[in-house]
Amino acid sequence: MPAVGAGRPRWCVDGISPTMATVRVDGFDFEGLVATQRRPLEALARRLVWDAEDAKDLVQAALVQAWQRRSTLKDAAAAPGWLRRIVVHRAMSHLRRRRLWLGLSRVLLVEPEVVETTGDDVERNQHHRRLALALEGLSTKQRAAFSLRYLEGLSLDEVADAMGIDRGTVRVHVQRAVKALREQGVLPERESEP
């Protein structure tokens, strides 16, 4: 097993490569984990924060955090869920900060810049825009639970694991989010499957 204490992993900073070719920590391949999980994690982060650059930064910071705390992971099979949990927590903190800035801008009467949407389907873009505005009005936990459940397609148990809360609480967050969004008329009309 190569030394892993000093130096930074190859994926951490471009151009700075540690001497190790493969980073194995307590029986699991950290670099292999990063290689397989980076894209899904970035997609997950994008679904939560709706910004590709922010999502990349979040995942990068989460990987650095995971690298620093790699010794706390006992079960290699739990590594993907562990990484997802770190990313979700960071994304929720990011959303809280963004919400704070938004609130501060409203108090100070600073008009937020409208981000132009790109794409050919104008009607769909408009609908997604209304959905995004409505989601921004929800609490951070409701928004994260809704995004993980419906946009990412996770089960309630997976959402609970990713958010670090119990299944019943996730159910409440999801129900309240659906109810609020439905009242605002931003959810598409479709009867649920039996």
Place this chain on the structure above:
Amino acid sequence: MTCDDVQQRLVTGALAAGDEAHLAQCRSCQAVRAGHGGALGLRGVELSRPTRVRATAVLARAGLVMAALLAVVTVALRPGEHVEAPVAAQPPPVALDVDADEWAAFVAFTRGVERDVYRDVVTADPVVPSYGALSSWVAPGSTLTSLEN
């Protein structure tokens, strides 16, 4: 069984016995069921940020507000200026048309009054004998004595 219970079971997709009967009557729960069904169709959708707040704009505005607040507090806490009490207006000097002799007599009179009122303290006065010579001073004269005899 409350609406919240039914709606939470709805979003888990595991309805209990009797929920369908409740759903048939409850419009709120029907709306949540429709919302849940519609939301399931959102899988894979990537939303983009509808608005963006520039931190520099917020900080600039916050700086302005803080500066204004600071100015107000500074003015409010400034020590008050010393205000002079208003001075009563002096009456205009009276112009007198007095004859020079009369004025000289008036001045002499006022000086005499001043002299009498503010007399200097004296220890020896030729008019008033000293206390030791009082007996001889108040003693009856020889004429009076002769008359008595």
